[in-house]
Amino acid sequence: AQSVTQLGSHVSVSEGALVLLRCNYSSSVPPYLFWYVQYPNQGLQLLLKYTSAATLVKGINGFEAEFKKSETSFHLTKPSAHMSDAAEYFCAVSDQGAQKLVFGQGTRLTINP
Amino acid sequence: GAGVSQTPSNKVTEKGKYVELRCDPISGHTALYWYRQSLGQGPEFLIYFQGTGAADDSGLPNDRFFAVRPEGSVSTLKIQRTERGDSAVYLCASSLTPGSGELFFGEGSRLTVL
Numbered sequence: 001a002q003s004v005t006q007l008g009s010h011v012s013v014s015e016g017a018l019v020l021l022r023c024n025y026s027s028s029v030p031p032y033l034f035w036y037v038q039y040p041n042q043g044l045q046l047l048l049k050y051t052s053a054a055t056l057v058k059g060i061n062g063f064e065a066e067f068k069k070s071e072t073s074f075h076l077t078k079p080s081a082h083m084s085d086a087a088e089y090f091c092a093v094s095d096q097g098a099q100k101l102v103f104g105q106g107t108r109l110t111i112n113p
Numbered sequence: 114g115a116g117v118s119q120t121p122s123n124k125v126t127e128k129g130k131y132v133e134l135r136c137d138p139i140s141g142h143t144a145l146y147w148y149r150q151s152l153g154q155g156p157e158f159l160i161y162f163q164g165t166g167a168a169d170d171s172g173l174p175n176d177r178f179f180a181v182r183p184e185g186s187v188s189t190l191k192i193q194r195t196e197r198g199d200s201a202v203y204l205c206a207s208s209l210t211p212g213s214g215e216l217f218f219g220e221g222s223r224l225t226v227l
Contacts, residue, residue: 004155009153032214034214036216036218041220042220043116043117043204043206043217043218043219043220043221044156044204044206044216044218045218046214046215046216049213049214049215051214090155090156092155092214094214097212099144099161099168099169099211099212100158100161100169100171100172101156101158101214101216102158103148103155103156103157104155105153105154105155106153106154106155
């Protein structure tokens with residue numbers, strides 16, 4: 001069975017500071033990994049995904065994530081936070097058929113002015 | 114708009130009643146998914162359609178839950194004899210490329226069972 005653990009249900013950073021949202025996964029097969037974002041009153045949107053190509057994946061809005069097999073991690077980063085980044089972020093894992101995503105519990109990101 | 118549309122956005126019902134939730138996917142998307150999101154949790158897979166057929170319904174919690182997609186477009190999630198534990202946000206998503214994990218989600222239908 002696959003699972004995802006997001007460390008920290010709430011993260012708060014200052015505008016302009018580094019954003020780091022942690023995700024660790026468990027999978028018995030080579031995984032596909034995803035980050036989705038949910039802005040207030042909107043549906044979830046795909047930020048980026050890893051599908052066994054480059055281990056450093058770049059997504060929309062300046063976010064990127066690095067797949068580290070040895071650490072079973074897929075942490076999401078952004079060098080400089082903007083107020084518009086305030087949202088809930090979900091990490092997800094699937095097998096390589098990717099028909100069924102298993103989501104973490106989410107991390108709510110707050111940006112302080 | 115051109116996104117995934119879900120109706121109703123909010124539904125309040127009484128324990129034991131029957132509920133239908135509707136999803137209108139993005140035009141041309143053959144894959145359609147239902148997820149359920151309880152308070153403070155991530156989305157949980159319920160069922161996946163490829164065209165008109167349910168390709169994977171392993172996430173449906175019990176036989177009170179059923180979903181259809183008769184013409185390969187709009188889908189309806191049906192819940193019989195609702196229970197308080199069914200209260201959640203029900204999310205629908207569609208995808209142009211099944212197997213990519215690239216899902217387009219609607220805003221969800223919030224179900225409250227009193």
